[in-house]
Amino acid sequence: MSSNNPIPPDAERAAAPAPGAEPPPGATDTYRATRAVKWADFREHLATAERDGARKWIYAKKPSGRWYDRRTWLGWVLLVVMFSGPLIKIHGNPLLMMNVVERRFSILGHIFWPEDGIIFAVAMLTFFVGIMIFTAAFGRLWCGWTCPQTVLMELVFRKLEYWIEGDAHQQKALDAAPWSVHKFGVKLVKHVLFFAISFLIGNTLLSYLIGSDQLFHIIVDNPLRHLGGLTFMVLFSVVFYLIFARFREQACTFICPYGRFQSALLDENTMVVAYDPRRGEKRAPWKRDQRLELRREEGNGDCVNCHQCVSVCPTGIDIRNGLQMECVNCTACIDACDSVMDRLKQPRGLIRFASLSGLQTGQPMRFTARMKLYAGVLVALISLFLYLVGTQAEVEAIFLRAPGAMFQSAGEGRLSNLYTVKVVNKSHHDLPIEFRLLNHEGNVRVLGAARFVALQERIAETSVLVDIAANTLTNSSTRLEIGVLADGKQVSIVKTGFIGPRH
Ligand code: SF4
């Protein structure tokens, strides 16, 4: 399906105008029928597919205009952040790292451990609710302006393509031409550059996963020791090359789940890129030296049916058909139409950012009850996230009784239990760790090294022996509270059980 609107039954469809479009005054039956057929046509097959299902290659015309300039500037900033992200460190930690293999995650230089699952889940939930509220208010602005897929496709690969092969009509002519030395050379240069950039993107993604230090190590070390890492390097490069060289807009229309669930998030108050049918209909070509009054008298609107908005669209749709799933709000059609209006000395904004209800009523954007609800949830989640991060202990310890071990005699009427202990040091410095029994007389002794040190941002493991005088035990299982001291200062308390003989 190509739109958010339900498909009407055949009988209704035959008489329906375009979605959102009022039939213009004096609209003839022929006009209505033509519009209905066009509407039915766009709703029943994808703009990027032929009727037999074959891929229809989109040759998008090079966009230009104020919105494109703004998008380009934002895109350059995002590209700098994207490629330099893995190299930027805060407190020695990457700006962003999702090391799934070692289960280490760094967001804004803050390391999250598997033990911080709740904080991580709240962070992810906050991110998704943020996108939801943003979508409810501003549609797919994320897709057209900030999504890495669109930024890379439109501002890197597409620009490179225009530079090497020319604008849309030249690209189309080159593809239609028989193979020649010139065509082979042009295609070779393009695809080599595409693969080189894909390699760079693949390596960047890998460094977001494993960290730039580890990636650098893989590059300079003996390749035979890093076959896994090298395999991913090649795999990511090939996948990105295929996406940007072949798959392109289909990633947004077929694969991206966000594009799929946007229809549940948008409503008539959402700001979207929209064509104003009240102003534009009925469409008619602009006749040379035509007087505006005469055009109005003939019942024509401002749309001159020049198809400039369609030819620049990277997803190949006609925005005049109404809101469609394929629209990524890239605003290229706004620029194209504005430049046509400028040439015709008509006001800009026949295609503009507007809500569907705003188009009908002329009212500005409203902050709806749904948006307020999302905003409330978002504020609550951000508060919860800040609270969890703010109250997070720098050192966490887990005491587990050694598997299979019972109590042992420690001599002089004392009994001992053996524990395996895991200490997570989330601070940015190494910490000497000690333990102290808080609610019972007894000793806690770390086995092995004389001094137990937890290295910064690492998990340290050791074995600990707790011994207690047998005559102070009143139960076969005694609850113990053990203080964890980092650098001589108590930083947390762990609870565990001590097994003794039956009484
Ligand atoms: S319809 Fe306009 S805003 Fe939507 S994808 Fe096409 S060019 Fe971009």
Ligand code: SF4
């Ligand atoms: S660019 Fe504007 S005038 Fe031309 S077809 Fe599109 S909406 Fe109509």
